[in-house]
Ligand SMILES: [Ca+2]
Ligand SMILES: [Ca+2]
């Protein structure tokens with residue numbers, strides 16, 4: 001069922017360098033923590049703080065972002081899928097590894113983009129990009145040629161992807177894609193051949209409809225095959241449902257369903273507790289129906305489909321979140337965007353699945369998505385469909 005490449009053209013992209021955006025840190029007294037952690041190690045201090053953001057106009061809302069080394073210098077950069085009238089664009093921002101970010105290319109997409117992801121789909125060591133698009137459903141593939149040049153092609157799809165994840169799904173050594181159907185009721189694998197071609201597989205229905213931020217890939221049963229973890233709402237519960245992958249790109253048998261609170265927001269997978277276990281962090285609006293404060297439920301994986309859970313209060317309802325080591329102490333920290341676009345919160349991790357007190361950087365007009373550019377000075381980037389700007393935050397030491 002291999003869909004043919006319908007477009008193949010060389011974009012021949014020289015880098016158009018625009019003005020340099022220095023992410024100069026502004027060190028300020030951190031805001032008082034809104035809520036204490038219920039449990040965990042509150043001696044994790046001082047945590048990382050964020051400076052005032054630099055703002056970059058995008059000319060439209062960014063629907064999705066991906067980290068990739070776009071210019072081949074070994075440092076991850078940012079590619080945003082930006083919607084606009086009559087189509088959209090992939091907009092590239094180059095990172096110097098020290099917190100400096102500059103806009104380079106704007107690659108037009110003749111359709112409305114819905115999702116973007118990065119991976120090496122032709123096994124040449126260079127990061128490539130895939131961009132999901134609507135009307136009609138399609139996948140645009142940008143294969144890197146080095147020095148910031150890409151070859152663009154496109155493949156029709158059966159359904160518009162609401163989100164894309166790059167992973168090895170079918171047991172061989174090539175990068176594959178997982179696409180979440182628009183509406184969140186099913187996923188499809190797009191299996192890579194290692195030469196840049198991706199073939200759409202069968203539809204796997206999900207037991208609970210998933211928002212893009214509330215689905216992640218983990219090996220929950222530790223059989224070396226990735227499974228799905230989906231955070232969803234049913235009746236009054238927010239629950240994580242684990243669905244087994246069969247190693248051919250299909251997902252069916254439910255392994256476990258675990259209630260983690262009420263009001264599903266986002267689900268993250270990461271080795272939080274320092275081993276190779278696939279731990280999970282679920283962000284929900286409350287510990288239970290009608291139960292007040294938003295919670296980060298940490299599920300530490302102890303063995304095949306075995307999790308121990310602990311909950312932490314977080315400062316306000318959250319949009320998307322990510323895990324990154326912001327203060328370079330070797331432990332992953334939680335970075336979360338406020339659902340209302342009014343703040344980015346940083347919650348320092350202790351490397352054992354525990355979190356310390358949150359620090360918040362408030363700013364107006366932020367997006368609900370966050371990613372972190374690693375480097376000697378990590379940079380937190382906020383964007384989203386509700387904002388026409390990219391906000392870049394330098395990481396600082398908290399002053400107390
Ligand atoms: Ca780079
Ligand atoms: Ca490549």
Ligand SMILES: [Ca+2]
Pocket residue numbers: 218219220221222223224225226227244245
């Ligand atoms: Ca598995």
Ligand SMILES: [Ca+2]
Pocket residue numbers: 324325326327328329330331332333348349
């Ligand atoms: Ca850390």
